[in-house]
Amino acid sequence: MHSRAVRERGNTTKRNRLHPAQVVVSGFALTILVGTALLMLPNARVGPGAASFLEALFTATSAVCVTGLTVVDTAVYWTPFGQIVILFLIQIGGFGIMSFASVVGLAIARKLSLRSRMTAAAETKSVGLEDVKGLVVGVVRISLAIEATVALMLALRFMIGYGEPVGRAVWLGVFHSVSSFNNAGFALFSDNLMGYATDAWICLPICAAVILGGLGFPVIVQLRRQLRAQVRQPFRWSIRTWTMNTRIVIAGTIVLLVLGTAYITAVEWSNPNTLGPLGWPGKLLVGFFQAVQTRTAGFNSVDIAQLDSATLLGMDVLMLIGGGPAGTAGGIKITTFAVLFFILWTEVRGQVAVNVFGKRLSRAVHREAITIALLAVGVIITATAVLMLMTDISLDALLFETISAFATVGLSTGITAGLPWGGQVILILLMFIGRLGPITFASAIALRERHATYELPKERPIIG
Amino acid sequence: MHSRAVRERGNTTKRNRLHPAQVVVSGFALTILVGTALLMLPNARVGPGAASFLEALFTATSAVCVTGLTVVDTAVYWTPFGQIVILFLIQIGGFGIMSFASVVGLAIARKLSLRSRMTAAAETKSVGLEDVKGLVVGVVRISLAIEATVALMLALRFMIGYGEPVGRAVWLGVFHSVSSFNNAGFALFSDNLMGYATDAWICLPICAAVILGGLGFPVIVQLRRQLRAQVRQPFRWSIRTWTMNTRIVIAGTIVLLVLGTAYITAVEWSNPNTLGPLGWPGKLLVGFFQAVQTRTAGFNSVDIAQLDSATLLGMDVLMLIGGGPAGTAGGIKITTFAVLFFILWTEVRGQVAVNVFGKRLSRAVHREAITIALLAVGVIITATAVLMLMTDISLDALLFETISAFATVGLSTGITAGLPWGGQVILILLMFIGRLGPITFASAIALRERHATYELPKERPIIG
Ligand SMILES: [K+]
Numbered sequence: 026m027h028s029r030a031v032r033e034r035g036n037t038t039k040r041n042r043l044h045p046a047q048v049v050v051s052g053f054a055l056t057i058l059v060g061t062a063l064l065m066l067p068n069a070r071v072g073p074g075a076a077s078f079l080e081a082l083f084t085a086t087s088a089v090c091v092t093g094l095t096v097v098d099t100a101v102y103w104t105p106f107g108q109i110v111i112l113f114l115i116q117i118g119g120f121g122i123m124s125f126a127s128v129v130g131l132a133i134a135r136k137l138s139l140r141s142r143m144t145a146a147a148e149t150k151s152v153g154l155e156d157v158k159g160l161v162v163g164v165v166r167i168s169l170a171i172e173a174t175v176a177l178m179l180a181l182r183f184m185i186g187y188g189e190p191v192g193r194a195v196w197l198g199v200f201h202s203v204s205s206f207n208n209a210g211f212a213l214f215s216d217n218l219m220g221y222a223t224d225a226w227i228c229l230p231i232c233a234a235v236i237l238g239g240l241g242f243p244v245i246v247q248l249r250r251q252l253r254a255q256v257r258q259p260f261r262w263s264i265r266t267w268t269m270n271t272r273i274v275i276a277g278t279i280v281l282l283v284l285g286t287a288y289i290t291a292v293e294w295s296n297p298n299t300l301g302p303l304g305w306p307g308k309l310l311v312g313f314f315q316a317v318q319t320r321t322a323g324f325n326s327v328d329i330a331q332l333d334s335a336t337l338l339g340m341d342v343l344m345l346i347g348g349g350p351a352g353t354a355g356g357i358k359i360t361t362f363a364v365l366f367f368i369l370w371t372e373v374r375g376q377v378a379v380n381v382f383g384k385r386l387s388r389a390v391h392r393e394a395i396t397i398a399l400l401a402v403g404v405i406i407t408a409t410a411v412l413m414l415m416t417d418i419s420l421d422a423l424l425f426e427t428i429s430a431f432a433t434v435g436l437s438t439g440i441t442a443g444l445p446w447g448g449q450v451i452l453i454l455l456m457f458i459g460r461l462g463p464i465t466f467a468s469a470i471a472l473r474e475r476h477a478t479y480e481l482p483k484e485r486p487i488i489g
Numbered sequence: 490m491h492s493r494a495v496r497e498r499g500n501t502t503k504r505n506r507l508h509p510a511q512v513v514v515s516g517f518a519l520t521i522l523v524g525t526a527l528l529m530l531p532n533a534r535v536g537p538g539a540a541s542f543l544e545a546l547f548t549a550t551s552a553v554c555v556t557g558l559t560v561v562d563t564a565v566y567w568t569p570f571g572q573i574v575i576l577f578l579i580q581i582g583g584f585g586i587m588s589f590a591s592v593v594g595l596a597i598a599r600k601l602s603l604r605s606r607m608t609a610a611a612e613t614k615s616v617g618l619e620d621v622k623g624l625v626v627g628v629v630r631i632s633l634a635i636e637a638t639v640a641l642m643l644a645l646r647f648m649i650g651y652g653e654p655v656g657r658a659v660w661l662g663v664f665h666s667v668s669s670f671n672n673a674g675f676a677l678f679s680d681n682l683m684g685y686a687t688d689a690w691i692c693l694p695i696c697a698a699v700i701l702g703g704l705g706f707p708v709i710v711q712l713r714r715q716l717r718a719q720v721r722q723p724f725r726w727s728i729r730t731w732t733m734n735t736r737i738v739i740a741g742t743i744v745l746l747v748l749g750t751a752y753i754t755a756v757e758w759s760n761p762n763t764l765g766p767l768g769w770p771g772k773l774l775v776g777f778f779q780a781v782q783t784r785t786a787g788f789n790s791v792d793i794a795q796l797d798s799a800t801l802l803g804m805d806v807l808m809l810i811g812g813g814p815a816g817t818a819g820g821i822k823i824t825t826f827a828v829l830f831f832i833l834w835t836e837v838r839g840q841v842a843v844n845v846f847g848k849r850l851s852r853a854v855h856r857e858a859i860t861i862a863l864l865a866v867g868v869i870i871t872a873t874a875v876l877m878l879m880t881d882i883s884l885d886a887l888l889f890e891t892i893s894a895f896a897t898v899g900l901s902t903g904i905t906a907g908l909p910w911g912g913q914v915i916l917i918l919l920m921f922i923g924r925l926g927p928i929t930f931a932s933a934i935a936l937r938e939r940h941a942t943y944e945l946p947k948e949r950p951i952i953g
Pocket residue numbers: 091092093208209210321322323433434435
């Protein structure tokens with residue numbers, strides 16, 4: 026009955042399929058180091074002396090990983106030069122992750138479609154340099170177009186509404202637009218965006234940029250194609266060509282935004298330190314803004330430290346789920362969560378196959394999703410436990426901080442700067458792992474060649 | 490590309506396969522109500538008047554669901570009559586869950602073996618009354634044998650070591666033995682077992698009963714068979730006949746006990762309010778004891794409220810995982826967690842099939858395990874958020890309390906009695922759902938007949 030534990034081994038291909046991941050991880054690390062060096066220059070910091078290595082490393086990592094956690098006040102600690110460095114680090118990080126994820130997505134799609142078509146031209150399996158170039162150009166063009174639009178709207182508002190001179194208004198517009206689309210959450214105000222909590226002209230364009238960036242590049246491309254088709258044929262509206270990825274991301278984004286807004290607004294409705302003093306349009310605007318930002322961007326228009334702990338717990342869930350894949354969003358991604366949810370739903374309804382929007386969900390994806398979710402939860406719990414041993418801060422605040430770092434959100438109850446250096450190093454590692462871990466790991470799983478030599482007899486334990 | 494969302498439906502069988510679950514859920518509810526009524530009798534409570542409905546309901550639910558959370562002090566609030574009621578409720582709850590889970594396990598095994606043998610004698614599919622009777626008799630015999638042994642050891646110690654008169658020593662022995670084997674965690678001392686923290690003769694028999702009860706009935710039966718075989722042939726030691734369930738539960742129990750003991754002992758080593766004052770044998774004994782109890786029994790020999798919050802977080806994980814299926818343990822069960830872990834491990838190693846101890850893990854189990862784990866986490870987070878809205882208690886203590894209730898552990902940082910009545914009702918619901926939910930739900934999933942009419946085209950979203 027019991028056969029010896031001889032097991033098949035997955036042969037990782039010899040055709041260097043993992044190179045893109047290695048390139049990107051090294052590229053991110055190198056960018057962070059260069060950013061750290063630049064931020065340590067004396068003219069990056071206001072006042073005498075230079076930023077410490079840890080301050081610079083933390084800020085550079087937070088910028089490149091588009092997280093937005095800070096140990097110093099971006100608005101007053103860094104000079105305009107320092108802020109420009111941060112801006113570039115954010116933009117490079119955003120381009121980098123979108124391009125990398127899109128290339129990987131293309132490679133996976135190629136591999137799978139080849140396998141199903143049973144054509145064996147090995148060279149077409151790998152993604153050519155031409156494809157990569159095309160993708161990167163696409164990423165850059167779309168990003169810049171959206172960023173320019175939002176920057177213009179913000180700059181106009183800063184001029185008209187707040188009397189800023191043109192130069193400063195444009196700078197504010199560009200910085201916050203780039204920070205928004207790349208879901209970075211860095212702001213040039215000491216209280217982040219709390220000063221503009223009820224200014225819809227500031228908040229809504231930022232939300233639009235955040236949501237678009239968080240959908241992920243493949244979804245943006247498909248939406249753009251759809252938009253063009255609608256322009257040509259305005260009365261033939263159809264989403265038949267949408268991929269399962271696009272459907273899940275769009276539906277998931279809508280559901281999470283509606284639920285998030287409802288939850289945050291309801292819980293905080295009469296909290297005197299947050300939504301309490303506002304009228305109901307203000308409550309709704311701030312609630313919506315915070316629901317949007319929590320999913321990964323990390324701006325805040327209320328004081329996070331004043332939120333009810335039930336709100337923080339709900340935000341933990343939103344942060345962990347995050348946004349769409351192959352974009353600037355963090356977290357385990359909507360798609361990963363959706364796969365787990367659809368599996369649950371299938372079991373509850375007693376169906377045979379996991380069907381999602383009229384397609385059957387590939388079985389290999391089940392195990393990928395479990396793996397990513399479990400690893401994420403494991404990393405977060407481990408980091409939280411270590412931080413608890415280091416400090417006397419409450420679970421509330423520490424869990425929020427670690428999830429915020431891992432999911433590259435950047436919201437904080439205000440404990441970041443006060444953590445011991447070991448704690449800040451843990452956050453740096455969490456940001457890096459959270460930014461590159463899921464995509465690198467998931468793509469390694471999906472791209473690996475697997476060869477089963479033979480099947481073992483089947484058995485099952487008791488569940489539940 | 491997109492086919493209309495016509496889906497197959499799982500036909501729940503018409504042969505009333507779900508009846509055992511309905512019987513057991515009603516049986517548990519009825520037992521709780523009868524217990525509540527008995528505990529509300531004036532002679533169940535010390536002092537004038539009777540226990541309130543909520544106190545009695547909470548206590549009865551906690552006893553029948555073998556949880557051990559209390560809103561009143563078991564040692565001084567209840568009369569000997571009240572304590573006997575609690576003892577019987579624990580024993581009925583323990584017998585009930587073990588018998589039910591074993592019958593369900595048998596039914597699942599029958600169904601699967603029939604399916605694989607392709608014989609279609611429908612009547613043998615269902616579990617006959619004879620089988621049920623045999624199982625229940627087995628459960629009762631094994632339970633009483635173990636309980637009697639442990640009761641004897643404890644009674645002797647209470648007589649010899651603490652000078653208790655025979656009658657009281659036997660009563661203490663019987664109560665704590667039954668409470669241990671059924672993983673209930675009720676104690677007849679106001680400080681639970683803190684007074685016996687360094688008494689190995691009290692602690693180790695209790696640990697043995699707890700561990701055995703937590704293995705689950707199928708594993709106990711297999712171990713007993715093994716033991717008999719060893720007695721006949723002492724030199725032919727082999728575990729070849731062990732089922733995957735037994736292997737996972739035994740291996741998982743050892744791993745969790747070792748890791749749990751190491752973690753708790755290390756973190757609390759120099760905590761002046763817990764292990765600090767003890768010598769190293771005492772530290773190890775208390776650390777081991779608490780690791781054993783945390784997995785589901787819920788006795789405590791240190792003050793839980795004094796533990797480091799990092800220890801509490803580690804205990805949250807242990808509690809959520811719980812013990813073996815078809816036993817008195819709670820939680821999502823070792824097997825459920827192990828399935829998720831083995832899936833992760835398979836992906837990390839790039840293997841094709843999830844192989845566990847030389848057998849291939851049935852694919853249907855993947856989805857069951859995800860479903861149980863997700864539902865458990867969802868229930869716990871929801872309950873925690875609601876309790877946060879009701880009270881000002883920290884996340885630390887509330888999360889510990891909800892996991893303890895759901896996983897029927899019964900450990901508490903001491904907040905149970907002080908919760909508002911709504912909060913106590915939530916804990917009552919958590920205990921009931923935590924006790925019956927996973928087994929009922931998992932068995933419903935596993936026993937349901939599924940018919941796929943046709944397969945939809947396959948697609949996959951981007952993960953990570
Ligand atoms: K961010």
